[in-house]
Amino acid sequence: MDGMLSQEEINALLSGMSTDTGSAGSDDGSNVLSDAEKDAIGEISNISMGTAATTLSSLVNQKVVITTPVVSYATWNDLTESYDRPCVFIQIYYKDGLDGNNILILKESDVKIITDLMMGGDGTNITGELSELHLSAISEAMNQMMGSASTSISAMLEKRVDITPPISTLVDLNESIDGSDIAPFLKDTFVKVSFKMEIGDLVDSELMQLYPFHLARELYSNFTKGEQKPEPEPQPVKQAQPEAMPVNNQAVPTQQVQIPYPQMQTPMYQVPYPAPDVNVAPAQFQTFTVPQQVTNQPENINLIMDVPLEVTVELGRTNKSIKEILDFTPGTIIELNRLAGEPIDVLVNGKFVAKGEVVVIEESFGIRVTEIIK
Incomplete structure (x- = not known):
């Protein structure tokens, strides 16, 4: 009633604290x-x-x-x-x-x-x-x-x-x-x-x-x-000590003497050097004449008429992932990016030169050129 704890309550609190302390102390931090x-x-x-x-x-x-x-x-x-x-x-x-x-x-x-x-x-x-x-x-x-x-x-x-x-x-x-x-x-x-x-x-x-x-x-x-890898300590620089000079067969202790270096003074004036005698004259150039234009010789295109070129007809293209390609089986239909009846591309050595349409010549396919690409 007066706010004071009884002895039984104090004992219960102390027992609880001792139990908590013991459990905390049992933890080894692992x-x-x-x-x-x-x-x-x-x-x-x-x-x-x-x-x-x-x-x-x-x-x-x-x-x-x-x-x-x-x-x-x-x-x-x-x-x-x-x-x-x-x-x-x-x-x-x-x-x-x-x-x-x-x-x-x-x-x-x-x-x-x-x-x-x-x-x-x-x-x-x-x-x-x-x-x-x-x-x-x-x-x-x-x-x-x-x-x-x-x-x-x-x-x-x-x-x-x-x-x-x-x-x-x-x-x-x-x-x-x-x-x-x-x-x-x-x-x-x-x-x-x-x-x-x-x-x-x-x-x-x-x-x-x-x-x-x-x-x-x-x-x-x-x-x-x-x-925390320690860095190597710098080694002290050893200064050269002057040797002792014997005087009348007696060693004289050496002393460190600081010799002042002479300071270089800035000259008050500078002696001008005489300029050498040089002949100076304006530059002279020869007259520039425009060369006459050489007339171009006619090219002999017959020299390359027999060079073979590779002609390729591209029906269409599409993109497939590796997974889709691995799923290919006989009978798989691949849809191309070209509509049926649309002109197809004719390439010479990989360069797009013409458009055409597919025809059948006896038992072979052929291409009828419908447009030349300039």
């Missing part, structure tokens, strides 16, 4: 990064993925932007609750410079757009299920992307860092209980680095990179070693 470690991981990811974005841009012929990363912690349950399913896991193993592996996660739709662009499409052919062809293409793209990223990491850590070819897998997050069947470190808390990825006007999505804690700390350790 699943926690310091602020410096998180900043270092973010900086390394920012530079390496910036290089990877440039590589991906050249592969898909689109502008690729990967924004500043966000470093946080996550568990398998966090992924299953927040990320799309199914998605593509790309596992990247280090074979030189670092020990361990990390995982890139891409949405299924993003993988279809990237692979369609790589095959010459416009990024809109994303219907159907994800096939082995998609997984093979995205593995090759990630191999080049993460290869260039490893080169950037090598420059930052001042050591060789190399990866094995990435392995891409289509994963349904609901089918795995704790992710340990994909990678052992997914069973516990891990480091998640999130990026916002934009590819032209086709992709505005999230890209995730997952690290085990030991690999994150190894990156930080190598990163700080490169920054």
